[in-house]
Amino acid sequence: MKDCHKILVVIDPTTDKQVALERAVKLASRHQASITLFLSIFDFSYEMTSILSAHEREAMRKGVIDQRVAWLADIVSKVSEPGLAIDTQVVWHNRPFESIINHVIDGNYDLIVKGTHEHDKLKAVIFTPTDWHLMRKAPVPVLLVKDHDWPVGGKILCAVNVATEDPEHQALNDKIISHANTLAAQFDADVHLVNGYPGTPVNLAIELPDFDAHSYNESIRIQHEQRVAELAKRFGVAANHCHVKEGLPEDVIPELAVSLDAELVILGTVGRTGLSAALIGNTAEHVIDSLNCDLLAIKPDGYKSPLQEG
Known part of the structure; x- marks a missing residue:
């Protein structure tokens, strides 16, 4: 990833x-980046307790926060290494x-x-509501991680959309592949491009008896x-690493x-509106819930979070 100097790690309080x-x-060591461990906690019972005064509720909240701060300090001590800046x-x-x-x-x-x-049984990633909100609304790339390593000689798969030559679509494709190339160089990985194209609409074949479905499919392919x-050539991706299906x-x-x-x-994401190339929406939910590997969601240049606009 380019220009990655500050990394926010969302901590899972259950493990x-x-x-x-x-x-x-691993990313920070290659970018000389700093890391912040971030934990958001809330217990509704503390807010609803009418027996306690506001001061007492605040003291209870502080006690819980202090316990978690100590817990995070212990986690930091186990991963600390020279030159790595980590705060909480x-x-x-x-x-x-x-x-x-x-x-x-x-x-x-x-x-x-x-x-x-x-999920233990299906071995598929289950994305939480927080994951979805982050992918739709965060103004920076979001990396969702699974419990496996990135081995030397691994593979990075870029989901590109080439259904239109709209400049905004092309810019998002370029950004996706640029991020992939940067990571590939840092982790000695191979970059692959994937693109899905629609088959012949069934209604066309039915309503137009003379319609040549095979020729239509071939021209789209x-x-x-x-x-x-063309994308692969511009970014130095091997021709045999292009997958159009x-x-x-x-x-x-x-x-x-x-x-x-x-x-x-x-893949590229812009929330539920905007570019048709963006996968977030019903399509992306199916894509992402079926993945069994890490996912990096990239926003277009100039994207602003609704929280920035609000």
Whole structure:
């Protein structure tokens, strides 16, 4: 990732094993970046206790916060290494995603790193409401981490959209691949591009008997392959690392990620409005819930969080 100097790690209060912190330490060591461990906590029972005075409730909140600060200090001591700057921040807030994004904005952070939940039976990542809010509303890239390493010679999969030549779409594609190339150089990984294109609409084949579905499909495929090839050439991605497949993104991207045994999928997000290239929405929810690897969600240049605008 380019210009990554300050990393905010969202801590999972339910476990001592912090996969997001482990990933952030590796990233920080390659960027000489600083890390902040961020924990947002809230207990509604403290707010509803009418027996206690406001001062007593505040004292109880402070006691809980102090316990968590001590817990984070212990976590830091286990990952501390020379030259690595790590600090901690614990806040009392009833909406974790808001507290995270506000801290990112106020502190001018460059990246959010957060662990995801893995379902024991299906071995699939389960994304929490906080994950979704961060991907939709955070003004910086969000890296959602699973419990595995990034091995040497691993694979980074870029989900690109080449259905239109709109400059805004192209800029987002460029940004996705640029991030991938930076990470690939740092972790000795290979970059792959994936693009799904729609098949022949069934209604066309039914309503127009003379419609040549095969020729239509071939022309769409060739167009997408050419545009992906142009992207690959511009960014130095090997031609045999371009994957253009017929199908919906929610099917094509996870299937290829599994097939390649990719460590990371990078895609573009802008919330629920704006670019049709953005995957957030129903399509992305299917894509992301089917992934079994890390995910890096990238915003277009100039994106502003609703919390910045509010």
